[in-house]
Amino acid sequence: MSFLSGDSLWLAALALVMLWWASRRVSRTFEKQYPALGRKVPVSGPAVLHVIDRAPDDPSAVPGLPIVVIHGASGNARDGEAALGARLGAKARILFFDRPGHGWSERPPGRSASAPDGQARMIVEALDQLDVGQAVIVGHSLGAAVACAVALIDKKRVAGLVVITPATHPWPGGGGVSWHNRIAALPVIGRVFSELFPPFLGALVMPLVLPSIFTPNPVPDRYELRSGAALALRPKAFRANALDVVGLKANVTRLSPQYCEITAPTLIVCGGADVIVSNALHAERLAGEIKGSRLVELAGIGHMPQWSAGDEVARLILEFTAVLPVPPVMPAQAPAPPP
Template identity: 35%
Template sequence: MIVVVSLGLAFVLVVQWRAFQREAQAQREYPPQGRVVDVDGTRVHVLTMGSGPDVVLLHGASGNVRDWTFSFAERLARDYRVVMFDRPGLGWTDRLPGKSGPWNTRYESPGEQAALLQKAADIVGVDRPVVVGHSFGGIVAMAWALNRPETTGAVVMLAGVANPWPGSLGWNYTVVGSGPGGGLLVPVASAFVPGGYVDSSIESIFAPQPAPDGYAQHVGAPLVLRRESLRANAQQVNYLRPHVVKMSARYPDLTLPVEIVHGDADTIVPLDIHARPLSQQVPGAVLTVLEGIGHMPHHAAPEQSAAAIDRAARRAGLRKGD
C-alpha cells in the first residue's frame, strides 16, 4: 500500500512539474504583444494598432489576440484603431476573482466577460466601437451590446455563437469542465498533450480550408495548454448554453447595426443554428453567407469579413460612405 501511494504521489509530482515547465516555455515563447492593464485587480491584455474609428476584436474559444494579428488586424488597421483583448483565462488576461483553481467550477459568463473587457476598453479610451466577435467571441460581442447598447456602435459576427444548440458539445468539455476533470485530467493534458494533436486540432477548426502556412507557429497554441487556460476554456464553453438561451430572448430589443458573416460549410458553429436565426431576431440585421467557407472567415474570406465591418461602421455613422 505504501508503495502504491508513493508511486501515485511521484506521478502527481512529475505531472505538475512537467506542466509547469511547458507553461513556462509557452510564456517565454509567446509573450504579450500589447500591454496589460489593471481592471479592479484583474490583469487584461490589450493590443491596439492603427487609427480611426474604434473596432474591438474578440477571439474565440482556445484563442488569443494572436489569431487576429496573423493578418486580419493589420488589414483593418489601415482604416481603424483596432483594439484586441484576450478573454478571461486565455492569452495574457487573468481569470476573474473566485473563478480559478484546479477543483473550482465557477466560470466567466458572457456578460461577465463583456463587463470586464468594457472596463478595459474604457481605460484605453474606446469610443462607440464596432465590436467584432469570432466564434465564442460572438456571444461575448452580443453581451457587450446588451450590456451597453447606448455606447456600442455596431456588432459584427464572424461565425459567431448566438443561439441555443441541440444536444451536447462533447464529452471533453463536460469532463474537463467538471471539478474532478479540472483537478485530475487537466494537469495530465497540460503535461503530455503532443504538438501533433494541437496541429490536427487547428486543421479541423479551419476545415474545409487548410490552415494558413505559419498560423500554428504564430497563434501560440501552447498558451491554451496551460492548466488554468484549459480549465477556463472548457468551463466557459461547457456552461454557456443557459446564458445563450437568456440572451437570445433580448436580441429583438437591440436597435444598433448588426452584420453577420457565416460560412455555409461551418460545422463547428452551424449557420442554420446560429446566424440565420440571429438575422431574424435583430431588427435590420444583415446576413452574408459565404459559400464553401468553414469556421474561420476572417482568414478564409478576409475581404468579405472586412467589408462587413466597413458596412457596420458606415451604418453606425462612424465612417462616411466610400
C-alpha cells in the same frame, strides 16, 4: 502486501509530481515563445485584461471608429491580430482582447467569469480605462456571444456590431462539448486534469484537431505559430476555456431572448460550409432577431472566415464601418484663466 501497496502509492505520487513539474516547464516554454504583445488593464473582479491596442497604420488618415475584436473558444488576441490586424488597421484603431482567463488575461473566480455577459462587463470596463468611446464590436464564434452581450450592456458605446460564425443560441441535445472539456470543467478532478495533461495531450492532438476546425479549407500556413495557439494549453487557460464551453449552452439559453433588444447596426458573417456551428441555429436566428441586421454567407468557407477568407471579411467589416456615423472629435479645452 501492505509494503508493496505503500510503495506503489509512493511511485504513483512521484509520477504525478514529475508530470506536474513537466507540465509547468512546458507551459513556461509556451509563454516565452508567445509573450504578451499588448498592455494589461486591471478591472473589477479583480481581474486583468490583456489587449493588443494597434494605432492606425496611416497616421495622416482621418480616424474612423475604433474596432474591438473578441476571439472565440481556445483562442487569444494573437489569433485575431494575425488574421485581421494588417487588413483592418489602415485608418482605425484596432483593439484585440484576450477574453478573461485566455491568452495573457486573468479572470476572477466564480461562474460569472465564464458567462458571456460577465466577460462583456469586464471588457466594457477596460474600454473605459482605455478611453475608447463609441466603437465597432467584432466577435468570432463564442466571442460573438460576448460581443452581443456588450451590445446589450452598453448600447451607447456600440456604434456597430459584427459577428463572425456566431455561437449565440442553444442547440438541441446534450452534444457539442468534447470529452476533455467536460473533464476539465469538473470541480476537483478538472483542476487536477488541467494541471497535468493539456500541455502534452494538446501538442499531440492539435495537429489532428485544426483541420476539422478549418474544414473544408486548409489550415493556414504556420497557423499555430502565428496565432499562439499553444497558449490555450496552459493549465489555467485550458480550464478557463473548458468552463466557457461547458457553460455556453446554459448561458446563451439565458441571453438569447434578449437579442431582439440589440439596437446597433449589425453585420453577421458566416461560412456556408461551417461544420462547427449551425448557421440555421445561430447566424440565421440572430439575423431574424436583430432588426435591420445583414447576413452574409460566404460560399465554401468553414468556421474560420477571418483566416480562410480574410480579405473578404475585412472588406465587409470596413464597408460596414465606413457608413456608420463617427462621433466628432472634441477640441481640447483651453486652460482656465488664472483667478
